[in-house]
Amino acid sequence: MPYSNTFSTFADRFVSTLALNLPISSSIRNPQRLWPAKRHPLLGKALSALLILACGVMFSASAHAQITIFPASSTPGTIDHGNPAPTELGVKFTTDTTGYITGLRFYKASTNTGTHVAHLWTASGVLLQSATFTNETASGWQQVNFSTPVRVTANTVYVASYWAPAGHFSMDIKYFANAGVNNAPLHALQNGVSGGNGVYIHSSKSNFPNGNYESSNFWVDVVYSGQATAASPQLTVSSSTLNFGSIAVNSSTTGTVTLTSSGSSPLTVNSAAVSGTGFSLVAGTLPTTLNPNSSMTLQLQFKPTASGSATGALTIGSNSTTGSSTVVSLSGTGTAATPQLTVSPTSLNLGSVALKTATTGSVTLTSTGTSAVTVNSAAISGTGFSIVGGSFPATLNPNQTLAVKVQFDPTTAGSAAGSLTINSNSTTGSSAVVALSGTGTATAEEVNLSWNAPASSSDPVAGYNIYRALGSGAFQLINSGIDTKTTYVDTAVVGGNTYNYLVKSVDQSGVESVSSNEISVAVP
Known part of the structure; x- marks a missing residue:
């Protein structure tokens, strides 16, 4: 192995001999490690007998239960060894009784990614069964069940392994150096009992793991049952x-x-x-x-x-x-395809609008048939009316809508009328017409005039006459009587025109003076 870690020992892996004196009333929940030690011969025999009895009680009570080498609470000392190489990792094991391997487990680091595949082999490398892990959690113990349980013979060495394509597997070195792990009838072998244990092989694809490094535990486990559970996919x-x-x-x-x-x-x-x-x-x-x-x-x-x-x-x-x-x-x-178009409203009054200002209104097109309707075009008529929103052609699926925005911008005072014509493939008619109306209202305009009275006059001034011309037209008197003030407000003007003005003074006899200078005013 190109990576190595310092061997670490965990308190929960050592089982005190005193623990064997507890009452035997249920299956042994934690794997027992049988460590060689110097003991008094008689005490050693007594303990061995008691251990055999404990294992016997456990197995007879759960002969057909699902049994694993490691309990679910077991965790590796080194969850991620850090090696990124694709690797097949395994463990050698035996069983005391003939039974069935129904599945395989391994402990997963969150960095141990990719598709993991379980394998069960004979000791010589003959593949007995395989299965792909699915629905894995991010980390922790992962289990896959074989589609068909594999019958294993008592006291025969097998190899359980899994393929880790991205490496980052769990690994505790020297774990099997001095003892195996026993949870009768399952036994993970001590290193040297049947060659090295655990086993691995670095390879770009899954292969039989026949290498060994420092008696390492790669945290691979099997699921054993005393009887076959018939595969029942449904x-x-x-x-x-x-x-x-x-x-x-x-x-x-x-x-x-x-x-x-x-x-x-x-x-x-x-x-x-x-x-x-x-x-x-x-x-x-x-x-x-x-x-x-x-x-x-x-x-x-x-x-x-x-x-x-x-x-x-x-x-x-x-x-x-x-x-x-x-x-x-x-x-x-x-x-049958029935494209239908509904137009709402069928008439649109845009109200009274001041000249040279604009307002808008909307017409809604709705696909009310059982198939899509195609709106090919929209045309508008009438002075001051225009389409400012809506793109054509357009296809509307059933219940889909499209808004057509119409603008009214009057240029002359008075009522205006127009129409919006919609063309489509609707089965209710290829053309739909919306009547348009509105009123242009003139904006009140006025021109304010002012002038200076004559500085001196031998003929006293009685008042003034104001004259106006439209554009280049003739001047006309616009005040109805002599205006005694030097100001005048002309309210009879229309926006968009240009007016010319002049003023004449008038004496008591009604005789006018010569004209003042002319001024020109453009009304917007």
Whole structure:
């Protein structure tokens, strides 16, 4: 081994001879290490007899129980040895009585990752059984049961091992140097009883472990029973029928079937075949092995190509003792494609809007048929109306919606009308028209004029006349009577126009003076 650790001793591995004087009323729960020591001959014989009696009582009371070399509470001194090399790690063991190895265990470090495989060998390297560990925990003892228990002969050496593809295995050196571990009828051998123990081999793939390093314990264990437990893989399906309901032609829907391993040994699901037009398997990897009480889900799809009822079957092949084939009946109905479009509202009044300002409203398109509807286009008419939201063409699945946003931006005062026309493949009509309306309102505009009175005049000024011209047009008097003030407010203007103004003073006889200078005002 390229890695080495300092040998460490744990108090719970040494069993005091005084402990053997306890009453014998149940099976021995902790493995007993038989250490050679100098004792008084008579005392040694008495203790040996008492130990044999204890082992005999334990085994006769639980002859058909599941027995392991190490108790579940045992933990390695070095959980992660740190060696990253892919390695097969094992232990040599014997049993006092002929029985069956039903599974294998190993202690796992959290860094001992990858797919672990258990192996049971003869002492000469003949592979008797193997199994892949599944549903492992992050660390601690892991166990896998063999699909078929292996009969082992009393007082015969076997090797139990597992494949650690990422290394980082548990390892306590010198563990088997001076004694084995005994939990009758199982015995992990002391180093030297039948060659070295424990055993390992570094290799890029699993191989028989025939090397030995420092009598190390790699924390591999077996599960033993005094009688064979017949393998009983059983398959239970969540339902014997699966109805997909009514589906529009060329549309699809899915359903699931759950497979559960309900027997006492691993179940192998070999295959899943689907028959029937429109039915298919879309998810589920096979073959797969399910340990007892574990499950997997198959996902099936129904996509009818024609109207009417359809039937099919899902046939599951497995090694279940209840039957190698399990059938789930499939059914569904294809319905004629009926794309339908509903438009709401059918008329849209955008209200009164000031000139040169804008407002928006929405029209909702809903797919109300049994299949997708395609909205090909949307066109709008009417001065001041436009589409500012909604992209076409668009496909809406059943119950899906799309909002079309319409804007009204009047340029002249007064009522305005228009229409929004929606074109689609709806079976209720290829065109749907929404009436649009709104009112443009003028914004109140005014021009404030002011001027200076003549500084001196031989003819007293009685007042003023104000004249206005639209653009390049003729000037017209806009005040109804002489204005005695030097200010005037013109409220009869419209936005977007340009006006020209001039003022003339008037005497008591109504005679006007010459014109003032002209000013030009652009009303926004």
